[in-house]
Amino acid sequence: MSAKRAEMLMNVAFDLFAQRNFASVTIKDIANAAGVNTALIYYYFSNKEGLFRATLESAIDQIFKDFETLEANATNPPIVIDEWLTIHLDYFERVQKFVKICLDYKGAAETDPVIDASIESFYDKERQLLADAVRDGIAAGLFREVDPNELADHISTHLDGIMVRAVILPGYDLKAGIGGFRNVIWQLLGHTPEERDATQ
């Protein structure tokens, strides 16, 4: 089945593109890591850039799926926010790779409007998910009356900051970073974890 094979190649490429950047990853690197010949990559993809595009789009799709799983499970607003932080721990590597690849992509000479739109829609969806949770929490009397959009932006931006820290600083404690941030959020929302457990 050809789709499976292409998908496998994209998964291998995704990891490599995240570890190093686009230019320093060679077709040979990808072929070696995938255990195939370099020429095979050109059978499935038009060229290196085409492979990169397809890889990034596929990664965005996968993260969207994680979103939907979360949305289905979420019962009340504090849990949505809490789980959204947890997902960053669980799927940490994937999200971090995504952020890294986006930055690298944005540094490239040319950008593709289709990919640009995908990236933006990713962040829009994240923002919407969080803003809705904050709004619902306020309506339910669980949270203090903050601006839902502003707080959603804050959470989303800060999580990107944490992802970057984990790349730049070798000894960065991701779990502590997210744990500390969780406390900040509850403080901003005037919400204690005890309350959350009670409503659960």
Add this chain to the structure above:
Amino acid sequence: MSAKRAEMLMNVAFDLFAQRNFASVTIKDIANAAGVNTALIYYYFSNKEGLFRATLESAIDQIFKDFETLEANATNPPIVIDEWLTIHLDYFERVQKFVKICLDYKGAAETDPVIDASIESFYDKERQLLADAVRDGIAAGLFREVDPNELADHISTHLDGIMVRAVILPGYDLKAGIGGFRNVIWQLLGHTPEERDATQ
């Protein structure tokens, strides 16, 4: 004067390395942008990596100098924090480029312990500056009793997040982002801007 010439080359290289990444910037690009011949670069630097190393170190030095200017002007804790945010607006491009280059550098195949140490000391200094301001503010009765180190981490990490946002999202409003974050900080510190102006 040879130092001036080398410095000029590093400034040109810094901009290019920040715009695109290490691998995609060619020696020819740098030479053209600087209006010199490619061979001249090898007169001043051992090779492309040596130029990169020197460039990053020089950039870190420059940011440290901005730090010190700030520290000298700062009279009381809320102003230190406020100005630290402002510096990210004023020197936005420089800091953003620095973060981008650090990320790119960390994605390279090999890393240099000297550069690693420089980057870490940069973040250490930022953290210390902020933690001291928070501690002083608490001692002066201006701020609520938070953990100075935790809050310093939060500010520092969030600013990195903002820098990343500004790269990834084209329409990102940096001023609004930092302005909103300023309010969050005052809220966490239980400090109103009105009070700050009064103590000024």
Add this chain to the structure above:
DNA sequence: GTCTATATCGAGATAGAC
């Protein structure tokens, strides 16, 4: 110090056998 000219090497990409 700065340039011209050039060596060298590796990466992306393709043709064509199987």
Add this chain to the structure above:
DNA sequence: GTCTATCTCGATATAGAC
């Protein structure tokens, strides 16, 4: 579909004139 073999081109880096 997957491989071997190869082409082509551009980038780093150097030798040496001025």
